[in-house]
Amino acid sequence: MRNLKRALAVLFVLLLAAVVLFFVLENQQAVALNLLGWSAPAVPVAVPVIAALVVGLAVGPLLGAYGVMRSKRKIRATTRQAVLAEG
Numbered sequence: 001m002r003n004l005k006r007a008l009a010v011l012f013v014l015l016l017a018a019v020v021l022f023f024v025l026e027n028q029q030a031v032a033l034n035l036l037g038w039s040a041p042a043v044p045v046a047v048p049v050i051a052a053l054v055v056g057l058a059v060g061p062l063l064g065a066y067g068v069m070r071s072k073r074k075i076r077a078t079t080r081q082a083v084l085a086e087g
Helices: 002-028 046-086
Strands: none
Touching: 002 046
16 A cells, blocks of 8 residues: 555655646746846746746645644634633
């Protein structure tokens, strides 16, 4: 069973790599980004799109973890207040 899971994981990673490679090869047009007066050099469209994907993949879990920690802190504070009110 472990070997099947490992094989499926390898297959998924290879498929994902193939999709990314196909995307990069299909999006070779150069584009220059302008943001608040700052101009980036012209790069293929795939570069900023993949960069945005990587940033989103990094920021998303961080925001999720922050929300979970905030919820736990709120629950802990509510529980503490209930215990103090009883005693």
